[in-house]
Amino acid sequence: MAPDSTNVTLEGFLREQASMGELRFLTCGSVDDGKSTLIGRLLHEAGQILDDQLATLEKDSVRHGTTGEDIDFALLVDGLEAEREQGITIDVAYRFFTTTRRRFMVADTPGHEQYTRNMATGAANADLAVLLVDARNGLMTQTRRHAFVVSLMGIRHVVLAVNKIDLVDFSEERFHEIRLAFEAMSKGLGFASARAIPISARFGDNITTRSPRLPWYSGPPMLEYLETVDVSDTTARPFRMPVQWVNRPDHTFRGYSGTIATGSVRPGDRIAVASSGVGATIKRIVTMDGDRDEANAGDAITLVMEEEVDISRGDVVTSGDTVAVSDRFDANLVWLSEAPLYPSRGYLMKLGTATVAATVTRIQHRVDINTYEHVTADTLRMNDVAHVMISLGTMIAVETYAADKDLGGFILIDRLTNSTVAVGMVTEVAAVGGGVVWQKQEVDKLARAALKHQHPATVWFTGLSGAGKSTIANLVEQKLHAIGRHTFMLDGDNVRHGLNRDLGFAEADRIENIRRAAEAAKLMVEAGLIVLVSFISPYRGDRDSARDLHGPGEFIEVFVDTPVDECRRRDPKGLYKRADAGLIPNFTGVSAPYEAPLNPEIRLDTTSAPADQLAERVVEELRARGLFAG
Amino acid sequence: MTEQTPHLKRLEAESIHIIREVAAECRNPVMLYSIGKDSTVMLHLAMKAFYPAKPPFPLLHVDTKWKFRDMITFRDETIDRLGVKLIKYTNEEARSQNVNPFEHGSYYTHAMKTVALKAALTEGGYDAAFGGARRDEEKSRAKERVFSFRTAAHEWDPKNQRPEFWHLYNGRVNKGESVRAFPLSNWTELDIWTYIMLEGLPVVPLYFTAERPTVMRDGTIIVVDDDRMQFLPGETPTMRKVRFRSLGCWPLSGAVESDALSLQDIVAEMLATRTSERGGRLIDKDASDSMEKKKREGYF
Numbered sequence: 001m002a003p004d005s006t007n008v009t010l011e012g013f014l015r016e017q018a019s020m021g022e023l024r025f026l027t028c029g030s031v032d033d034g035k036s037t038l039i040g041r042l043l044h045e046a047g048q049i050l051d052d053q054l055a056t057l058e059k060d061s062v063r064h065g066t067t068g069e070d071i072d073f074a075l076l077v078d079g080l081e082a083e084r085e086q087g088i089t090i091d092v093a094y095r096f097f098t099t100t101r102r103r104f105m106v107a108d109t110p111g112h113e114q115y116t117r118n119m120a121t122g123a124a125n126a127d128l129a130v131l132l133v134d135a136r137n138g139l140m141t142q143t144r145r146h147a148f149v150v151s152l153m154g155i156r157h158v159v160l161a162v163n164k165i166d167l168v169d170f171s172e173e174r175f176h177e178i179r180l181a182f183e184a185m186s187k188g189l190g191f192a193s194a195r196a197i198p199i200s201a202r203f204g205d206n207i208t209t210r211s212p213r214l215p216w217y218s219g220p221p222m223l224e225y226l227e228t229v230d231v232s233d234t235t236a237r238p239f240r241m242p243v244q245w246v247n248r249p250d251h252t253f254r255g256y257s258g259t260i261a262t263g264s265v266r267p268g269d270r271i272a273v274a275s276s277g278v279g280a281t282i283k284r285i286v287t288m289d290g291d292r293d294e295a296n297a298g299d300a301i302t303l304v305m306e307e308e309v310d311i312s313r314g315d316v317v318t319s320g321d322t323v324a325v326s327d328r329f330d331a332n333l334v335w336l337s338e339a340p341l342y343p344s345r346g347y348l349m350k351l352g353t354a355t356v357a358a359t360v361t362r363i364q365h366r367v368d369i370n371t372y373e374h375v376t377a378d379t380l381r382m383n384d385v386a387h388v389m390i391s392l393g394t395m396i397a398v399e400t401y402a403a404d405k406d407l408g409g410f411i412l413i414d415r416l417t418n419s420t421v422a423v424g425m426v427t428e429v430a431a432v433g434g435g436v437v438w439q440k441q442e443v444d445k446l447a448r449a450a451l452k453h454q455h456p457a458t459v460w461f462t463g464l465s466g467a468g469k470s471t472i473a474n475l476v477e478q479k480l481h482a483i484g485r486h487t488f489m490l491d492g493d494n495v496r497h498g499l500n501r502d503l504g505f506a507e508a509d510r511i512e513n514i515r516r517a518a519e520a521a522k523l524m525v526e527a528g529l530i531v532l533v534s535f536i537s538p539y540r541g542d543r544d545s546a547r548d549l550h551g552p553g554e555f556i557e558v559f560v561d562t563p564v565d566e567c568r569r570r571d572p573k574g575l576y577k578r579a580d581a582g583l584i585p586n587f588t589g590v591s592a593p594y595e596a597p598l599n600p601e602i603r604l605d606t607t608s609a610p611a612d613q614l615a616e617r618v619v620e621e622l623r624a625r626g627l628f629a630g
Numbered sequence: 631m632t633e634q635t636p637h638l639k640r641l642e643a644e645s646i647h648i649i650r651e652v653a654a655e656c657r658n659p660v661m662l663y664s665i666g667k668d669s670t671v672m673l674h675l676a677m678k679a680f681y682p683a684k685p686p687f688p689l690l691h692v693d694t695k696w697k698f699r700d701m702i703t704f705r706d707e708t709i710d711r712l713g714v715k716l717i718k719y720t721n722e723e724a725r726s727q728n729v730n731p732f733e734h735g736s737y738y739t740h741a742m743k744t745v746a747l748k749a750a751l752t753e754g755g756y757d758a759a760f761g762g763a764r765r766d767e768e769k770s771r772a773k774e775r776v777f778s779f780r781t782a783a784h785e786w787d788p789k790n791q792r793p794e795f796w797h798l799y800n801g802r803v804n805k806g807e808s809v810r811a812f813p814l815s816n817w818t819e820l821d822i823w824t825y826i827m828l829e830g831l832p833v834v835p836l837y838f839t840a841e842r843p844t845v846m847r848d849g850t851i852i853v854v855d856d857d858r859m860q861f862l863p864g865e866t867p868t869m870r871k872v873r874f875r876s877l878g879c880w881p882l883s884g885a886v887e888s889d890a891l892s893l894q895d896i897v898a899e900m901l902a903t904r905t906s907e908r909g910g911r912l913i914d915k916d917a918s919d920s921m922e923k924k925k926r927e928g929y930f
Contacts (some may be wrong), residue, residue, distance in 0.1 A: 010898045017635040050903070076769070081922055082789055090789055093772040094765045096818050103637055105816060117793045124795040190829075244650045249683035257679070259647045259797070288681035293731070300646035302681070313654055336793050350798050353654070418802035423795045457705050 022103045023226060026092075026122045028150065029132030030142035031111035036089055038132065038201035039108050040073020042223060045208045049076065061344070071202075087450055090115055092122035101227040111142050116383040117336040119146065120423060123153040124409075127231040130159045130222075134169045138178050141370045144185060148369045151189035152332055154401060157231050158186070160196040161222065165214065166203055172216040188372070193229065195261035196309055197222055208532040237297075239263030239271070239319035242352035242397075243311055246584065247302050253610045254309050255302040258353065261406035263319060264296040265303070273309060274316040274323045281306040314354035316397035316407065323407070324399060327392040328430040331401075333360070334385050337414065337421035338609065341380040342508040346513045346545025347421065349392065350513035351359070351410035357393030357548045358412060359515075364388060379508055393548055410467060415541045416595075446526035452486045454628040458521040459618070461534045462543060462597065463560030464577055464589045466567035468606045468614075472560060473534040475615035480530060483630055488524050490517055492535040504571065505586045511542055518546030525554055530627060538588045540595040553625065559600035564589045564605060601625075638825050640782040645672075645813040646679040647797055648776055649760070652811045653679075653686050655801035655866045656758035659811075660751070664687035665701045665708075665714065666877045667822050668762030670831055672814055676760075677712060688715040690759070692750055694742040695720055695732055696879035698855050719750035731881040732860040739882075748784045751808065758801060758809050760882045766818040770922035773851050776815050782806030784928035819875075827893035837896065838876045839888045844865035851887070 027035040043049050048059070053076075061072040076095075084092050088109040096103050107122035129150040134142055150158065160182050168174045179196040186194060197206060198217055205211035206221045220228070240261045248253040265271070269282045284304040285292040296300045303317065316323060317333070335341050341360060346549045350357035364387040366377035367421065380386050401408030412422040449456045461469040470491055480487050492513075496503070500516055503509040514537050537543050547555040567589065568576040579587035586592040597603075602621050604614045622628070634642065648757060652659050663669045663677060676685040698778050709716045721729075724741040731738045751759055765772045770788065777799040779792050792800055814822070819834060843854045845865050853874075854867050859881070872885035890896045921929075 010894055010901070013897070013901055014635070014824075017637060020637065022637060022640070091773050091791060093769075094816065095772060096766050098815070118791075121793045244647070245654050245680075247680060247683055253682055257650055259643060286681070288678040296638060298643055300643040300650075300679070348802075353651075403795060409796050409798065410793055411800060413800055413802060418791045418800070418804060418807075419793070419802045423793065499730065588745060626770075 005531075008373070016100065019304055020098075020103055020233045022105070023128060023229070023231065024105045024107075024126050025128040025130060025226065026107040026109050026119075026126040026150075027130045027132060028109045028119055028123070028146040029111060030134065030137070030140040030146075031088065033113065033132040033137075033140075034074075034201045035132050036074035036076070036093075036108055037072075038130070038161065038163065038199070038207075038222075039093075039095060039106055040076040041201045041204060041207055042104075042106070043076060043097050043191045044073060044096060045204065045223065046097040048100055062315075065330045068326075078479065079419075088112065090278045091118045095372050097224065099227055104226065111435065113142070113145065113383060116149065117144065117334070120149055120153060120334055120336075123150055123155060124423075126155055128157040128159065128229065129155050130161050130226075132201075133178055133182075134160045135162050135165045135174055135178065137169075139181050139185060143182075144372070147182075147186055147189060147365075147386070148354035148372065149334070151186075151327070151471065152334070153404060156190065157229060158191050158194045159222070159225065159229075160194060162196060162198045163201050165198040166200040168512065170198075170213050175217075182617075189302065195219070195225060196228070197225065201579045203549070223485050234310075236574055237404070238322050239248075239262060239265045239269070239317075240323060240397075240404065240407065241265070241301075241303070241317045242354070243313055243317060244353050246312060250536055253304070255304045255318065256306075257302040258317070259300045260295055260297050262297050263354070264294055264406055265319070266294045267291075269319065270316050271305075272320055272327075273311050275395065276310070278309055283351075292599075297560050304469050310424040314352070314356075314396070317351060318397070321350045323397045324429045325395050326392065326429050326431070327395045329389065329398055329426050330364070330389055330428040330430075331424040331426045332385065333380070333388045333412075333422050333424045335380040335382060335422050339414070339421070340382075341384075341422065343378070343388075344508070344512045345539075346415065348413040348415060349390070349410050350413060351396065351398060352407055354394075354396045355413075356396060357545065359391050360388045360412075361391045362389040386408065388424075390424070391550050396428060398429055400427060400429065402427075415544050445526050445528060448526070450528075452528050454485055454528070454530060455553075455626060456525040456528045456530060457554045457556055457622070457625075457627055458518075458525055458531045458533055458546075459556045459558060459622065460521075460537070460543065460546065461532070461558045461560055462537045462600075464562060464564055464567045464594055465587070466563035466572055467560040468604075468611055469534040469560045470537075471611050472604065472606075472615050473532045475612055476618045477532050480616060480622075483628075485530055486528065487530045487532060489532045490521060490534070492517070492526075492537075495520075495535075505584075507586070511539070514539070514542040516550050521546070522549045525550065530622070536588050538594045538595070540597065543597065553572075556602065556622070556625070557597055557600040558602045558604060559597045560604050560606060561596070562606045568584060634825065634828050638821060638828070641817055641821060642675065642678070642825070644762040644797075644816065645675045648799065648811060649676050649679040649685075651797075651799050652758050652760065652777075652801060652809075655799070656809070658754070658756050659687040659758035659760065660690045660717070660754060660756045661685070661687055661760040662762070663691050663705075663748075664762065664877075665691070665697070665705045666762075667826060667833055667837065668764065668814055668817075670708075670762065670833055671710070671817070671822055671825055672762045673714075674829065674831055675813060677714075684712075684714055686775050687760075688717050690717045690719065690754070690756075691751060692746045693718050693720045694738075694746070695725060696742070696837055696858075696881060698825060698834070698853075698877065698880045698883075700836050701803070701834050701877060704832075708832070711893075717750075717754070719746060719753075721746035721749065730858070731879055739924075740927075741880075745922065746925055750803045751784065756808060757803050758811055760811050760813060762814050762820075763812050764814050764819070768921045770925060774812065774815070774925075776812055777801055778810045778812065779803070780808045780810060780928070786810075786926050786928075788922065788926065801879075801901050822896070823893070823897050823900055827897050829836060830890070833893075834877060836877060837890075838892070839873040839890050840869050841869045842871045842872050842885070844872060844885065850884040853880060853883070853885050 109119040109122035199206040241258045245257040286302040294338040365374040366386040399407040579590040
């Protein structure tokens with residue numbers, strides 16, 4: 001099966017390439033079950049390890065190897081220094097090999113629980129998973145976890161490789177015992193095919209040829225199975241293309257570039273823009289190799305329309321109005337970040353080519369991925385899997401992951417660190433508006449504000465406890481009131497007596513506290529008011545989420561900048577004294593962080609001027625921003 | 631031009647997608663252009679990604695001033711032919727101190743490549759840099775993401791990479807930080823040559839065999855490209871029929887004896903070869919961890 005490299009002609013090679021299929025798979029399973037060894041062995045048997053690489057491998061085997069005199073094939077894939085030193089796999093390695101029948105891209109993924117996120121990364125682009133089990137140990141906790149993640153990521157074909165069969169005397173009985181246990185375990189995981197194969201990766205049994213030491217096994221050896229297994233999905237799907245890029249070199253050309261997610265398209269086809277529902281006709285399918293008569297799923301193309309239509313990055317072009325457009329959905333979520341998830345906190349979500357504001361509004365349940373049990377949770381930690389409800393700041397085209405991986409798979413991004421904190425798979429899309437119908441209102445924000453001769457806005461005072469927020473906000477309101485402006489004040493302490501009475505001071509509650517204040521402020525802005533919000537609001541991300549609720553120019557962040565030592569000295573409510581004595585847990589500035597604004601609209605240094613002057617400055621700034629005249 | 635194979639069409643489309651994502655998500659991207667076969671394919675894919683427009687980012691060549699003369703000629707011709715913008719950068723400080731590959735070994739590579747690259751990226755304020763690296767080249771590259779995050783000091787933390795799913799690349803960075811984007815991650819050396827052949831792309835003539843003046847050092851064939859060659863006592867150049875599988879600074883590039891005169895010959899030779907392409911690169915031979923170390927420090 002390995003290509004005989006000396007007899008390959010160029011013509012033969014190209015002929016073979018024209019019809020050769022490809023399989024992208026991953027190897028996973030418990031630590032030390034032999035994942036890397038199996039890949040090393042497959043590469044070796046497929047003749048992909050070149051002479052100089054083999055020489056380096058022999059040298060490395062002496063230095064780091066764990067196989068005595070023999071070549072340690074795991075060292076071929078464990079490419080990081082730390083991995084070779086510790087003898088473990090930390091991150092995914094991608095390797096490529098080809099046989100006469102198929103081309104393979106294999107992701108070797110780590111087994112340790114702490115690297116589950118890397119394992120999920122390897123699973124995302126795979127069509128099949130090879131799940132390894134040590135024949136001596138049988139199914140382990142990690143086996144269960146990996147089978148679950150594989151299923152979660154939508155992989156429908158699995159090979160259960162019962163490895164190290166040599167160490168159980170090639171026992172048929174043991175093999176079937178493990179196979180049956182796996183069948184029982186994976187019943188609910190939705191695999192379309194699951195094939196068990198007994199192997200010894202280290203000694204090469206049942207890798208390329210049927211092993212004479214396993215005469216009772218009549219199925220195909222590993223490589224032959226991987227060469228022939230059918231993982232194709234022939235379901236006909238409608239045309240969908242998320243727009244990546246608007247191509248506009250000059251006024252004579254306007255094209256929409258993207259990769260087709262599903263279906264196909266031809267010039268003359270009627271299409272619709274998902275978000276607006278506006279229709280158009282395809283005029284040309286442009287590529288540098290000439291215009292195309294047809295383009296299919298996976299093709300990277302540029303579409304030109306007959307009509308002038310407004311399409312931008314993040315929009316989805318579809319064959320009709322079949323795609324769901326919504327701002328709420330349910331999803332399975334894998335949490336990837338060391339910082340935990342708190343519901344209500346604002347994140348960015350990338351789905352297709354759209355990046356929008358997103359909030360996990362509720363954790364329905366967490367799944368114990370070792371036992372598959374559902375447990376309640378109010379937060380998620382790294383590598384947790386949960387079923388959640390998500391709400392977006394904007395309506396976008398979204399589908400279930402089962403129907404469309406491109407429009408049903410998403411990541412969540414932290415607004416501050418920009419790290420990828422979660423990966424999600426949509427399970428159900430709520431009807432537009434999530435079932436909560438928006439009542440259309442004839443009298444709108446502008447109409448209400450016009451009557452008051454002002455532009456409404458939220459003026460958000462943030463700073464440490466005792467910084468002077470409420471004092472200054474109060475003075476600002478008095479001054480505005482005096483000149484006939486319509487205002488309202490939301491003070492952190494006061495709101496906690498009513499609307500937010502049910503909330504404590506743990507991080508999750510603080511986030512919810514801010515979210516409610518922001519929503520309340522937004523309603524009052526809708527009413528046409530100038531709203532003064534005075535909240536410590538220590539987290540930048542939460543203030544950014546509050547800003548996102550408002551229209552352009554409607555959110556004015558005022559940083560009441562007072563050093564913590566000065567606040568402690570003032571201590572108007574005696575809170576610092578109590579916090580320093582350890583009587584108040586999670587006290588901002590003492591035992592909980594305060595993230596200062598990076599670019600506030602207004603910064604007030606309270607050590608430089610008295611409160612009344614600072615309040616006057618705020619009023620001036622609001623006037624300068626056109627909130628009111630005179 | 632012959633029709634591309636289904637596999638290469640898939641790779642091409644995936645790479646174009648990656649290139650467009652970088653252009654759309656990053657504020658100020660740049661494409662590292664090193665003149666070799668991988669850069670040739672990457673640049674060609676960038677031309678395809680934005681056709682009929684030109685790529686909306688410049689190319690950057692970190693010039694050590696020790697490149698083969700043929701490479702520089704090819705570079706300038708290519709830039710003219712395609713009408714793209716090229717930025718050239720050299721570590722002039724190290725150059726004025728006469729840091730050179732004969733006397734300064736790995737310090738030369740560090741100063742003229744790694745340090746120069748980091749300085750060029752910082753100076754340009756780029757938040758994304760395309761590189762032509764492939765996962766099949768080397769073990770630590772096999773581990774790298776398509777969008778690979780770098781700290782403000784251009785460092786790579788291989789133990790803590792951003793998870794990456796499907797085609798959803800996260801190119802968001804804070805000020806000073808950047809991503810390196812590798813559109814050719816899933817291509818192999820054979821894919822590159824087969825693609826170049828079927829696409830009929832021009833490449834630097836050094837990839838084709840010719841009689842060239844050479845010396846043999848520690849089993850490596852060095853081609854004498856200009857009069858800065860520092861000969862060892864008793865060493866004189868010998869004419870050999872050689873070509874290169876991988877191009878870099880001429881005193882550090884190992885040639886191979888070959889009869890390949892055309893792209894077809896090169897692919898045919900690839901199909902029969904038994905050594906890896908980086909075998910000819912002198913800078914990778916120090917230790918197995920060598921490439922990872924360089925990459926962590928900011929090398930491409």
